Amino acid sequence: MWTGGRRNGVVGYVRGAPGTCVWLVMLFVTTVAVHHMSPDFEREFLLERSTNIRGLSENPGRALVASALLIDGGKWLPQVFLYSVFHAPAERWLGTVRWLVVCVTAHVLASLVSEGAVLVAMWDGRAPASTADTLDIGVSYALAGVVGVLVYRIARPWRYGYVVAVLLVYGVPLVVGRTFTDLGHFVALLIGFACHPVTRGRGGAWNPREAFAARRG
Numbered sequence: 001m002w003t004g005g006r007r008n009g010v011v012g013y014v015r016g017a018p019g020t021c022v023w024l025v026m027l028f029v030t031t032v033a034v035h036h037m038s039p040d041f042e043r044e045f046l047l048e049r050s051t052n053i054r055g056l057s058e059n060p061g062r063a064l065v066a067s068a069l070l071i072d073g074g075k076w077l078p079q080v081f082l083y084s085v086f087h088a089p090a091e092r093w094l095g096t097v098r099w100l101v102v103c104v105t106a107h108v109l110a111s112l113v114s115e116g117a118v119l120v121a122m123w124d125g126r127a128p129a130s131t132a133d134t135l136d137i138g139v140s141y142a143l144a145g146v147v148g149v150l151v152y153r154i155a156r157p158w159r160y161g162y163v164v165a166v167l168l169v170y171g172v173p174l175v176v177g178r179t180f181t182d183l184g185h186f187v188a189l190l191i192g193f194a195c196h197p198v199t200r201g202r203g204g205a206w207n208p209r210e211a212f213a214a215r216r217g
Helices: 004-016 018-035 039-047 053-058 060-067 077-094 096-124 129-133 140-153 158-176 180-194 208-216
Strands: none
Touching: 004 018, 004 077, 018 039, 018 077, 018 096, 053 060, 053 096, 053 129, 060 096, 077 096, 077 140, 096 129, 096 140, 096 180, 140 158, 140 180, 158 180
């Protein structure tokens, strides 16, 4: 049985990050639905909602919206962790509207850039024509954008360590793997860095040393 403190904590969490919570619920519903599909129907269903060349050419609006409501790999619990660590703090800090602006901007622009690179590779003969139907879904571009904008939430000099860490996390796969998805993730991170204007007026930066000292006190 929940105590009043736990119940208030959950209510406070939801009120502080309603967009994050609603998004997670929608991802849970779509994940359950996909898991109940037959393999053939599942692949067709996901391809019709993919931000690949064909999807963006035939129905870009549906592809961009639907792909952000599906999880690549179909595992929901890891997303709960990532959303709690990155999305929820960003939404509480920026407010729902500004947080959503960062998510949408990163998701849309990174999708267009990565698929634009696919299209160029196809024109140059470096990628087969079948690449136009490559499955490309998921929420990772929006996540990378939020990871990027959170750099402005951290006080100096801790901020510089965070920048180095996230550049390594997203840059190493791009250098080693050199896939179009890796490119999209790195572009989304840079878009998050470029979203500094939306952070103005959102209060001072978080200082880990002061937070630790306050807890000890």
